[in-house]
Amino acid sequence: MPIILVVDDSPTIRRMVRTALAGLSDATFLEAGSGLEAIETLAVKSVQALVLDLNMPDMHGLDVLGFLRSHDQYRELPVLILTTRGDEVSRTAALKAGASAYMTKPFSPSALVSAVRDLLQPSTPLRAAQP
Amino acid sequence: MKPPENQPAFGAGFMDDYFAEAEEHIVTVRRSLLTLEGALGSELPAAVLEELFRSCHSLKGISAMVELREAELLAHHMESGLRAIRNHQVALTPVNFEALVVAGRTLEHVVAAHRAGSPLPDIEEPIRQLRALATPDGPGDSSSSIAGQAAQAAPAGAPLPRWKVTFVPSAELVARGVKVDTVRARLLEIGQVLRVIPKVTAGGGIAFEFELETRDESKLAAWREDGVAYEPMPVIAPDVPSVLTPGAPSEAFAAGTANFVRVDLSRLDDLMRLVGDMVVARARLADTLERVEEHVPFREWRALQEHNAGLERHLRDLREGVMRVRLVPVGEIFRRMPFVVRDLARDYGKRVRLDLAGGSTEIDKFLIERMMDPVIHLVRNAISHGIEPPAQRAAAGKPAEGVIRLGASTSGESIVVEISDDGAGIDVPAVVARGRAAGLAVPEGPDDTRALLDLLCASGFSTREEADRGSGRGVGMAVVRSTVRELGGLLALETAPGRGTTFRVTLPLTLAITDAIIAQVGDQVFAVPQSAVREVIEVDAAALRKIERNELLTYRGGTLPIVRLSQLFAIESEERPRFHAVVVGAGLAAVGLMVDRIAGQREIVVKTITDPLLRVDGISGATELGDGRLVLILDAPALSRMQAGRQSRSEGVRA
Amino acid sequence: MNYILFGVAGTTYAMRSDHVLHMEMVEHVTAVPNAPAFVEGVVFSRGQVVPVINLRARFGFERAPIDLRTRLLIVQTQGRRVGLMADEAREFVGIPDDAVRPPGDAIVGLSGNYLEGVATLGDRIVLILDIREVVDALPTAAA
Numbered sequence: 001m002p003i004i005l006v007v008d009d010s011p012t013i014r015r016m017v018r019t020a021l022a023g024l025s026d027a028t029f030l031e032a033g034s035g036l037e038a039i040e041t042l043a044v045k046s047v048q049a050l051v052l053d054l055n056m057p058d059m060h061g062l063d064v065l066g067f068l069r070s071h072d073q074y075r076e077l078p079v080l081i082l083t084t085r086g087d088e089v090s091r092t093a094a095l096k097a098g099a100s101a102y103m104t105k106p107f108s109p110s111a112l113v114s115a116v117r118d119l120l121q122p123s124t125p126l127r128a129a130q131p
Numbered sequence: 132m133k134p135p136e137n138q139p140a141f142g143a144g145f146m147d148d149y150f151a152e153a154e155e156h157i158v159t160v161r162r163s164l165l166t167l168e169g170a171l172g173s174e175l176p177a178a179v180l181e182e183l184f185r186s187c188h189s190l191k192g193i194s195a196m197v198e199l200r201e202a203e204l205l206a207h208h209m210e211s212g213l214r215a216i217r218n219h220q221v222a223l224t225p226v227n228f229e230a231l232v233v234a235g236r237t238l239e240h241v242v243a244a245h246r247a248g249s250p251l252p253d254i255e256e257p258i259r260q261l262r263a264l265a266t267p268d269g270p271g272d273s274s275s276s277i278a279g280q281a282a283q284a285a286p287a288g289a290p291l292p293r294w295k296v297t298f299v300p301s302a303e304l305v306a307r308g309v310k311v312d313t314v315r316a317r318l319l320e321i322g323q324v325l326r327v328i329p330k331v332t333a334g335g336g337i338a339f340e341f342e343l344e345t346r347d348e349s350k351l352a353a354w355r356e357d358g359v360a361y362e363p364m365p366v367i368a369p370d371v372p373s374v375l376t377p378g379a380p381s382e383a384f385a386a387g388t389a390n391f392v393r394v395d396l397s398r399l400d401d402l403m404r405l406v407g408d409m410v411v412a413r414a415r416l417a418d419t420l421e422r423v424e425e426h427v428p429f430r431e432w433r434a435l436q437e438h439n440a441g442l443e444r445h446l447r448d449l450r451e452g453v454m455r456v457r458l459v460p461v462g463e464i465f466r467r468m469p470f471v472v473r474d475l476a477r478d479y480g481k482r483v484r485l486d487l488a489g490g491s492t493e494i495d496k497f498l499i500e501r502m503m504d505p506v507i508h509l510v511r512n513a514i515s516h517g518i519e520p521p522a523q524r525a526a527a528g529k530p531a532e533g534v535i536r537l538g539a540s541t542s543g544e545s546i547v548v549e550i551s552d553d554g555a556g557i558d559v560p561a562v563v564a565r566g567r568a569a570g571l572a573v574p575e576g577p578d579d580t581r582a583l584l585d586l587l588c589a590s591g592f593s594t595r596e597e598a599d600r601g602s603g604r605g606v607g608m609a610v611v612r613s614t615v616r617e618l619g620g621l622l623a624l625e626t627a628p629g630r631g632t633t634f635r636v637t638l639p640l641t642l643a644i645t646d647a648i649i650a651q652v653g654d655q656v657f658a659v660p661q662s663a664v665r666e667v668i669e670v671d672a673a674a675l676r677k678i679e680r681n682e683l684l685t686y687r688g689g690t691l692p693i694v695r696l697s698q699l700f701a702i703e704s705e706e707r708p709r710f711h712a713v714v715v716g717a718g719l720a721a722v723g724l725m726v727d728r729i730a731g732q733r734e735i736v737v738k739t740i741t742d743p744l745l746r747v748d749g750i751s752g753a754t755e756l757g758d759g760r761l762v763l764i765l766d767a768p769a770l771s772r773m774q775a776g777r778q779s780r781s782e783g784v785r786a
Numbered sequence: 787m788n789y790i791l792f793g794v795a796g797t798t799y800a801m802r803s804d805h806v807l808h809m810e811m812v813e814h815v816t817a818v819p820n821a822p823a824f825v826e827g828v829v830f831s832r833g834q835v836v837p838v839i840n841l842r843a844r845f846g847f848e849r850a851p852i853d854l855r856t857r858l859l860i861v862q863t864q865g866r867r868v869g870l871m872a873d874e875a876r877e878f879v880g881i882p883d884d885a886v887r888p889p890g891d892a893i894v895g896l897s898g899n900y901l902e903g904v905a906t907l908g909d910r911i912v913l914i915l916d917i918r919e920v921v922d923a924l925p926t927a928a929a
Contacts (some may be wrong), residue, residue, distance in 0.1 A: 012148040020141070036339065037756045039329045040311045043337035046300040055192075057185055066148045084192040106195045109141050116505070655817065700819030736831075742866055744837045744921070745828060747820045753828055753835045761816040761830045 002045065002120050007038040007064070008053035013105065017051055017082070019114055021111035033075050035059025039067065042074065044047045049119050052093075054083040069098035078119035082107065082118070134696055142197035149197045153242050156186040160235045161470050164228075171228055175216075181495045182212040189237065199245055201254045205238040210263040215265045231262035236474065284493035291322065293342040294363040298353060301358060309357045311339050317354065321347040379740040396496055399457050406450050411755055413442055454495070461548065462490030463499055464506050468537060475514045481520050482532040483514055489539035494546050498618055498638055502548070505611040508632050509550040510535060517554035517632050527629065529553070542637075545620075551633035557626040562586060584624040588612040604675055615703060621768060646763070647735045647754070648713060650726035653702035656762045657726075658735050658754055663767035665714040665721065667729060672708050684712070684723060693723045694774050699749065715767035722771045727740075737764060787883060791876040791912060792859065794795040798876065800905065800914045807860045807867070808832075809875055812852050826871055831860055839921065843899070861917055868921045881905050886914060895905040 004027050006017045014031050021027060030045060032038035035056050041047065050068075054061035061081060068074035078100045083105040094102045101115050142149075163183035168177060187210040194202035209231060234257040244251045255614065275367040311327075318324050322345025330338050345351075351361045403665060417439055424432055465487045476483040494502075518524075518533035525531050538549045559574075566573045568585045574582035588608045610722035615622045620638035625628060639662065650727045667685075675682045683690045697704035704727055712723030735754040740746075751766035787890040790809075815827040815838050824843040828835050838858065842849055850873065857875040861868055889901040902916035 010152060010189055010193050012145055012152045013196060016145050016196055018143070019144070034312070036311045036327060036329065039337060040300045040339070043300045044305055051274055055188060063681050067329050073331070073335055083196065084188070106142070106198065702819065738835045740828070740835055742837045742868065744825050744839070744868070745818055745821060747818055750818065753816070753830070755830050760814055761828055761835070763816065763818065
């Protein structure tokens with residue numbers, strides 16, 4: 001039962017991500033509205049994957065990612081960066097900073113499902129509901 | 132920008148969330164622009180600029196997700212313009228500021244148009260202006276400085292002591308409601324938070340380090356049990372290695388979260404409903420208690436009664452507590468008014484000043500949502516019809532600038548919102564003439580403001596001018612009145628020629644749970660909200676005097692019309708020599724509702740009736756009395772109006 | 787397409803099952819004075835006040851006393867929740883789209899105004915109701 005943490009300061013986007021990922025029938029979700037909240041959630045809950053926005057008010061997504069990658073516990077945590085198209089950070093920069101995958105908003109739900117499924121593949125086989 | 136592949140309907144399911152969130156960001160945009168306007172030509176507050184930038188960015192993101200391209204584009208260009216200003220590439224001149232204001236307003240209209248399904252305004256011109264803004268006019272313009280962008284300078288005076296505050300989150304703390312945001316909010320209350328850095332502790336756990344400036348060390352000590360540890364920091368802090376990726380934006384952590392929790396209104400509705408269920412359950416318990424009285428030893432029964440009474444008290448407190456959570460300051464409606472007034476005054480060529488009073492008066496969040504449009508409509512009317520053009524005002528010896536006053540206050544169990552202007556007042560003869568021409572009932576005399584209001588609110592009365600100013604929302608006086616009525620309130624009007632007009636909206640504070648008198652008419656049971664009841668009297672049928680179609684009773688030095696509910700509602704009922712009358716309304720509007728039996732008084736949970744099939748004059752809702760049966764709630768003001776209508780001599784007056 | 791079948795004055799009617807939230811037995815309906823004649827009153831259903839339309843009255847039949855077989859179908863349409871009172875609820879069936887014909891002139895009587903189609907199920911004729919017409923508050927014809 002993988003737990004996916006959805007991090008974005010927009011509640012609308014968080015809801016859209018969750019709804020899109022409802023196609024992963026096994027997964028359950030946690031939400032965080034800021035980088036600090038996301039890190040706190042990781043501290044108290046066991047999470048299998050992260051969907052992470054970049055441009056957040058209190059802590060930039062890349063800073064969150066940097067924090068995670070510099071510590072053993074979270075080095076291997078699958079992180080999908082989901083960022084607004086047109087933002088300065090490129091796919092290359094994100095991957096170099098340690099992102100496992102990168103997508104831009106607006107996203108297509110099926111692409112998101114498939115990307116997250118890939119993230120989770122190595123450890124947990126998932127049955128996806130019919131799209 | 133390429134649209135996302137297939138599934139165009141995906142975003143469509145999130146429009147409610149989108150509109151709610153967009154609304155919040157739009158309000159921030161307006162507020163920030165208003166603040167920045169005051170700072171033009173001097174130092175721009177960086178925090179406000181940042182907030183504005185963020186709101187545009189967020190609007191861009193969510194608009195793109197729900198495929199509202201026009202909103203996305205506008206937000207995108209606003210964001211670019213703001214970025215250029217923030218990076219000192221462009222100055223915030225009055226011209227540039229105006230471009231931002233126009234764009235902001237257009238963005239708001241675009242969202243509103245999407246919501247209403249009406250045609251979108253042009254976005255080309257605002258975008259063109261923003262593009263012109265974002266083009267730097269020369270190498271780094273320093274004419275507009277931005278305050279506070281450097282690391283927070285120590286405030287004038289002795290430097291405050293600095294502390295390193297460490298917070299270690301845990302599942303237990305989270306369960307207790309103590310999270311990193313809670314701690315940050317607390318620290319903001321006692322000082323300035325310079326930085327927040329996440330760290331991994333020696334044991335592999337996570338901790339948050341705050342750099343705090345404060346004199347209030349005592350509070351820090353008190354929070355030790357909440358996972359908060361602290362130690363003094365040297366005033367010159369050594370370079371703290373923070374987790375920054377080189378080249379990635381790392382902004383000074385915003386110190387702006389206020390100590391509020393954002394709650395879905397539907398959750399508060401759920402809470403309220405649960406409290407209502409508890410009220411009903413307790414009523415059932417009370418009923419059962421009465422039935423078992425004779426089977427239980429007196430001492431035990433007494434104890435049960437006391438427990439029941441205690442439960443009732445606690446529930447009342449809980450009910451009030453939940454209601455208080457739902458209360459927001461009326462200022463929420465007020466805060467968008469300066470913009471509305473500014474725009475409308477410009478559109479209509481009037482000069483208007485807006486005075487606000489009582490913004491801290493609190494009102495149920497639900498009421499705020501519903502009252503927003505009506506209040507805006509009344510303000511719009513005041514500007515378009517009430518306030519005269521400057522020349523006309525001058526000729527009349529008034530200051531060229533008109534005044535519109537928005538005030539809110541509480542009065543007993545109600546909240547009163549007034550919208551008044553010092554304009555020309557309502558042109559009663561013109562209104563009456565228009566009413567006659569439309570075949571509507573007209574006021575009898577100059578003081579008959581109630582009939583005047585009826586006329587203004589009658590459907591079929593609004594002018595074409597009002598229709599095309601109406602920003603596509605279709606709010607006319609008729610809707611203002613029906614909204615107020617639906618909320619259980621009253622609309623009143625005062626006007627004086629040459630002096631001005633005041634609209635007064637009275638709304639009940641308590642929405643969902645109220646005390647009521649339970650009365651029986653024939654075989655039907657009704658509830659009358661206690662707040663509407665003046666008193667209950669016993670009447671001798673012989674004391675009634677019949678005059679024309681009315682039955683009157685001498686009462687407190689005047690006459691009280693008696694309304695036979697059995698007649699009004701076509702319920703079979705016996706004639707009785709003595710009966711009870713529930714007196715509702717005040718002064719000339721008072722009436723006595725004749726009932727067969729008073730069954731008592733109890734707390735009821737009010738469920739409003741909204742279905743068009745059930746729109747019956749005199750009935751405002753229903754409630755479950757605890758025995759599973761549904762009982763109708765009488766609309767006392769409507770009943771007294773109906774009586775007034777029947778008494779009126781003119782034909783065709785609708786109550 | 788799935789439908790709920792129910793009986794009113796001996797005739798079998800159908801309604802799309804996705805409009806029907808649930809069905810209840812009728813215990814007590816509180817009368818609402820001065821409501822339209824076909825409005826039986828209101829009930830409390832799952833925490834909400836729901837108007838009840840007496841389908842017999844709506845379709846121009848004589849009223850009948852409420853008994854143990856009377857059913858209340860709670861339907862949802864255009865943001866409104868309305869209860870429809872029928873003599874009995876029959877069954878839940880799937881009717882293939884090609885078995886549904888337009889109402890045509892063959893249907894006489896008041897209920898014809900509320901139909902969106904007619905279907906034949908074996909030897910039964912089933913009248914398919916247009917829910918929006920049924921709950922429409924504006925007077926179509928006096929019931």
